[in-house]
Amino acid sequence: MAKTIPRLQAPAPILERPPAVSGLLAPARFMKLVAALLFVGAAVLPFITATPYLISILTSAMIYIVLAMGLNVVVGYAGLLDLGYIAFMAVGAYTSGILTTQFGLSMLETIPFVVLACVVAGVIIGGPTLRLRSDYLAIVTLGFGEIIRITANNLQVTGGPSGIHGIPTWSFFGWSFADGLEIGGIQFTSKILFYYFVLFVGIGLAVVAVSRLGKGKLGRAWKSVRDDEDVSEAMGINGYKTKLMAYIIGAIWGGFAGTLMAGHLSAISPNSFEFLYSALVLMAVVLGGMGSTPGVILGALFVSLAPELLRDFSEWRFLLFGVLLVVTMVFRPKGIWPATAVLPFLKKREIPQVPPTEAVGVVGVEEDEEGKR
């Protein structure tokens, strides 16, 4: 006769999981709505006012958002300080600049090479240093940024100090943005077409992809390594691989932003890739809120539009940024829009207080006669 083994039972949950918040004021849905509205607003804007100046600074600001979202993966999600991030932008910009002007490729065809170059650069820098303490990475990336800038300054193929001129804008299978486009009697100039391109492909891809990456398995691994590497290794996460992934993904995003920038400005020079600009992107991420998508977008807009909005103040802005960085870190280390922030008027999921009970039930406790534990 088979002996019946008492079935092991998991303890009853102390709390019932509260139902998800529904309705328009649920935080996730509300933020998506706001994002969609902003996106539509940005898409409609050229129909309202389309001065070349406005389109130009908005395009730059959007490229900044792509850049900041890439750095957000490295600094915000994985907690690695990259002080030479602009170097990846330089790698991307120079790769596509050289390939288009000297080898006659179109911008679209340079993308695989840009990605490849950025992955290689990311592995060369990240590979050895990510095994060490995180602060070594900071200073090595700083040195890497200088190496890239000086190399671009000294080589023939990169055009030396004067850089590369006459980079063509994007073209697809023989049709280029420079040709313009006419739909329904409305003439779209090449700048406006490029604006839409950055808006849909750049912003669309960067913001959606990065925030979704952050929520996925890899993103959770990044955050756990950031919070405690030893514990997450004990949980079976390969800390080194995870950090290297973050670094490479950040590098690809930076390179893509560089390609966009090369197409936008049509000229690049080593001066655009000084340490100052790495620090500005870092400020965008830190001031906005590390790891927080709305925060990083706000930060990137602030950093890129501040010199335009505060013209009289532009001399002082770097000093102001430096002070802001210290003040933010001391008083509000999570930035203006922390990753966990929920707007106050939105519904929050009610989490009931844990009742002060005795110890948690133990697995496998046998039931007594009355059927109670």
Add this chain to the structure above:
Amino acid sequence: MFQLIWNGLFVGSFYALVALGYSMVYGIIKLLNFAHGDLYMLGSFIAFVVLGGLTGLFGIGSIPILLLVLLISMLLTGGIGVLIERVAYRPLRTSPRLAALITAVGVSFTIEYAVRQIFGASPKVFPVQLEGAPLDVLGARITLPQIVLMLVAAVLMFALQRYVMHSREGRAMRAIALDQKASLLMGVNVNRVISRTFFIGSALAGAAGVMAAAYYGTIDFLMGFVIGLKAFTAAVIGGIGNLYGAMLGGIVLGLLESFGTSWFGGQWRDVFAFGFLILFLVFRPTGLLGERVVERV
């Protein structure tokens, strides 16, 4: 050949002075003080201002006056270093490392652009430039100011070595570097010792700044950036957190650069130096004199 070695030793002694401060601060609170290179820059600007006043009083500047100026700007940069630690780093001592590093970048930015707002972005000509008849030693051109500056650097390093290794305060520093909590329990005033470390490190950087300004003749608000990186490289080569390592690393880096410049040309000098930094981190992250540090959880 001997000229290259001499140049390397000379530049290396500046690097060593800056690297010492880097290494000391890192050894004690495990913080990369990015603003360290900017203290070097501040030292030269303070000397620029003080020297402007002093030459008005005493006429033309000479080496004794320069030594006085050196002392004054060492004291002032030291004070500024203590202030930075108090305002920016102490509140973050227990927070994650990333926060402290970002703060350090912010401090560095603040100092650089504050100096730019005060003195302007264009390079300033230092009022005293040391020139002397070159002596011919073993085929190398060596000038008297070079010898004086190297002597000053050597004296400063020797004094520091005596202080850290043979005084009560130095023992407290080494104790904190080993274990901050235990030294607190043993009655060491940790905050005061850390302040003192910042004072000494910053003063050394300031001294290097004054000496470099007097030797090269021009100063500008970004001059600390590259030297900060180089000093870190020197500290890593020697073994970060190690006093002798920083000195050795500075000299080694100076020599490497001197030879690298003659092999590849001056425009590749910095690439060469930072390339070495990466190589060292790959193959010997603890540096020449460093010991393997086991990270405790």
